[in-house]
Amino acid sequence: MYVAVKGGERAIENAHRLLAHERRGDRDVPEVSLAQISGQLSLGVDRVMTEGSLYDRELAALAIKQARGDMIEAIFLLRAFRATLPRFGASEPVDTSRMQVRRRISSTFKDMPGGQILGSTFDYTHRLLDPVLAGESMPEAPALAEAQPLAMPRVTDILGRDGLIESSPAEDADQPVGDLTRDALSFPADRDLRLQNLARADEGFLLSLGYSSQRGYGRNHPFAGEIRLGEVEVEFMAEDVGFAVPLGAITLTECQMVNQFKGTDTEAPCFTRGYGLAFGQSERKAMSMALVDRALRARELGEDVQAPAQDEEFVMSHSDNVQATGFVEHLKLPHYVDFQSELGLLRKLRKEFHEAMETPSEMQEAAE
Amino acid sequence: MNAPTYNFAYLDEQTKRMIRRAILKAIAIPGYQVPFASREMPMPYGWGTGGVQVTAAILGTNDVLKVIDQGSDDTTNAISIRKFFEKTAGVVTTTSTADATVIQTRHRIPEAPLHAQQVLVYQVPIPEPLRYLEPRETETRRMHALGEYGLMHVKLYEDIARFGHIATAYAYPVKVNARYVMDPSPTPKFDNPKMDNCPALQLFGAGREKRIYAIPPYTSVVSLDFEDHPFTRYKHDACCALCDSGDSYLDEIVTDNKGSRMFVCSDTDYCETRQSQGHRGSENAAPYAESKHA
Numbered sequence: 080m081y082v083a084v085k086g087g088e089r090a091i092e093n094a095h096r097l098l099a100h101e102r103r104g105d106r107d108v109p110e111v112s113l114a115q116i117s118g119q120l121s122l123g124v125d126r127v128m129t130e131g132s133l134y135d136r137e138l139a140a141l142a143i144k145q146a147r148g149d150m151i152e153a154i155f156l157l158r159a160f161r162a163t164l165p166r167f168g169a170s171e172p173v174d175t176s177r178m179q180v181r182r183r184i185s186s187t188f189k190d191m192p193g194g195q196i197l198g199s200t201f202d203y204t205h206r207l208l209d210p211v212l213a214g215e216s217m218p219e220a221p222a223l224a225e226a227q228p229l230a231m232p233r234v235t236d237i238l239g240r241d242g243l244i245e246s247s248p249a250e251d252a253d254q255p256v257g258d259l260t261r262d263a264l265s266f267p268a269d270r271d272l273r274l275q276n277l278a279r280a281d282e283g284f285l286l287s288l289g290y291s292s293q294r295g296y297g298r299n300h301p302f303a304g305e306i307r308l309g310e311v312e313v314e315f316m317a318e319d320v321g322f323a324v325p326l327g328a329i330t331l332t333e334c335q336m337v338n339q340f341k342g343t344d345t346e347a348p349c350f351t352r353g354y355g356l357a358f359g360q361s362e363r364k365a366m367s368m369a370l371v372d373r374a375l376r377a378r379e380l381g382e383d384v385q386a387p388a389q390d391e392e393f394v395m396s397h398s399d400n401v402q403a404t405g406f407v408e409h410l411k412l413p414h415y416v417d418f419q420s421e422l423g424l425l426r427k428l429r430k431e432f433h434e435a436m437e438t439p440s441e442m443q444e445a446a447e
Numbered sequence: 448m449n450a451p452t453y454n455f456a457y458l459d460e461q462t463k464r465m466i467r468r469a470i471l472k473a474i475a476i477p478g479y480q481v482p483f484a485s486r487e488m489p490m491p492y493g494w495g496t497g498g499v500q501v502t503a504a505i506l507g508t509n510d511v512l513k514v515i516d517q518g519s520d521d522t523t524n525a526i527s528i529r530k531f532f533e534k535t536a537g538v539v540t541t542t543s544t545a546d547a548t549v550i551q552t553r554h555r556i557p558e559a560p561l562h563a564q565q566v567l568v569y570q571v572p573i574p575e576p577l578r579y580l581e582p583r584e585t586e587t588r589r590m591h592a593l594g595e596y597g598l599m600h601v602k603l604y605e606d607i608a609r610f611g612h613i614a615t616a617y618a619y620p621v622k623v624n625a626r627y628v629m630d631p632s633p634t635p636k637f638d639n640p641k642m643d644n645c646p647a648l649q650l651f652g653a654g655r656e657k658r659i660y661a662i663p664p665y666t667s668v669v670s671l672d673f674e675d676h677p678f679t680r681y682k683h684d685a686c687c688a689l690c691d692s693g694d695s696y697l698d699e700i701v702t703d704n705k706g707s708r709m710f711v712c713s714d715t716d717y718c719e720t721r722q723s724q725g726h727r728g729s730e731n732a733a734p735y736a737e738s739k740h741a
């Protein structure tokens with residue numbers, strides 16, 4: 080008697096139990112703590128917060144632990160939690176020119192007010208596996224210097240004084256900002272929604288798209304005008320007290336790409352901007368985002384839309400790794416009803432094919 | 448740490464109202480895909496998040512819920528979704544098609560006729576019937592607006608020219624209320640006739656693609672075809688090996704390494720109901736040959 084489809088409930092329970100067991104790993108080895116993940120795998124935590132759209136180091140660390148280090152699974156956990164949170168309102172726009180900068184580099188000027196600050200980076204390390212880290216290590220304390228005065232103008236603002244670069248859209252606190260997690264998205268989408276989509280987008284997907292634009296698929300001649308990392312204050316306008324109250328500081332990476340623009344009949348040639356912003360230290364993400372943001376402005380700037388990176392429907396519909404992984408992995412779900420239909424159809428088509436082969440003249444007639 | 452607390456049927460009331468507005472619009476324009484602000488659910492996209500959101504938005508405390516996948520209540524994802532609502536809504540669940548007030552389904556329509564007190568909620572992966580003919584949403588929305596379905600008819604015609612018949616076995620497109628061409632979700636075309644003039648309300652939720660659409664009760668649903676090549680329902684060459692049904696949709700089960708196979712009903716409730724009424728198939732011979740249906 081056929082019983083294969085029975086017992087699913089028991090199988091699920093056992094699968095969850097086995098998962099918990101394997102997550103724990105060797106029980107003779109101490110369990111990893113959230114503080115260790117947050118403090119020592121901090122760039123992973125930054126990525127999960129960025130693509131999870133939720134700034135909470137502790138929950139992101141928990142998600143990484145629960146997901147056994149699977150970053151997309153961790154992002155998914157954080158997103159699902161975020162979806163249930165009540166919305167109080169939107170913060171005031173954060174002012175990155177008032178960032179307490181820990182790292183700031185420009186590839187366009189050798190020096191500028193505030194200077195170049197290398198900060199912590201893998202950039203000039205030699206990628207040699209370090210056996211010292213295999214054991215317990217106690218690195219030297221970092222070298223210290225006086226903190227810079229708070230205001231540090233952005234490189235793009237310096238260019239903007241001469242009109243060499245398009246101006247940033249003016250800040251308008253009354254202009255509602257779209258939220259694609261709360262409203263249905265339709266195309267064409269404005270830049271606020273595009274940037275939100277890119278901020279949540281899979282780092283690898285944006286990296287490849289940005290890279291493709293550098294290799295000629297929608298080339299836009301980028302320069303890394305400035306990348307800065309540091310802390311900014313988040314303020315919330317409290318209507319009952321009548322002024323903005325500080326909620327705390329968050330760490331951000333901002334990238335301003337400076338790109339060529341040839342001008343049109345009515346507009347002089349000038350530099351244009353691509354913008355990237357991410358939680359924590361996420362330079363690869365912020366840079367890729369800026370490249371793709373600029374590529375997606377093709378329509379607005381009157382450029383031909385030919386390459387994948389310039390195609391807003393293509394980019395925005397496929398950038399979200401939580402959506403993508405769900406749909407790719409749903410192929411694991413049973414499809415045997417549809418497969419049975421296909422099987423029936425295929426058998427019929429093959430039968431007809433072979434019958435036609437046996438009587439070639441009829442096949443010829445059928446084709447006419 | 449921020450400990451989560453959840454509302455009845457998981458979604459907050461504001462979100463439910465937003466989804467209900469989309470559902471009402473969908474009912475008012477049968478077959479039209481209404482965009483909605485799909486939420487991130489605690490199960491993956493592609494695993495029924497659209498259906499789950501629709502069910503969560505319409506579920507009341509007195510509802511009786513049935514969840515099926517591939518026609519069966521005991522497939523793992525159906526169990527997982529049923530448990531989700533048992534946990535978050537505390538509603539009564541059932542495997543009986545007749546007893547359910549809300550039935551969430553993936554890939555099948557129950558064999559037993561539905562009645563006017565029921566809602567059938569479909570999980571939909573790709574709501575756009577024109578998607579594989581035209582990948583751009585901006586284009587397909589325009590085609591729907593203009594009722595411009597030539598592309599679909601050309602596709603079906605090409606099938607006929609090549610194979611002598613329409614070679615679409617599931618997700619077979621339909622026209623709803625003589626206006627919108629609609630994807631019935633990946634149900635086998637065997638199930639298409641059940642959608643037509645159905646007394647139950649049929650709701651379709653696509654979470655990842657953020658669309659809801661509907662077929663109100665007693666609405667005409669016509670499978671696309673040509674006068675000289677009318678739609679035909681898929682017919683199995685076998686009867687159910689368990690309940691002997693000759694007109695239900697059958698799963699093919701491979702029973703040994705030599706490739707022997709048997710066919711059983713995909714709708715497990717239908718099959719079990721028939722067996723309890725005494726119907727016996729070849730693999731399930733009654734202990735006494737003179738059983739009821741003899």
Ligand SMILES: [Zn+2]
Pocket residue numbers: 687688689690691692711712717718719721
């Ligand atoms: Zn049966």
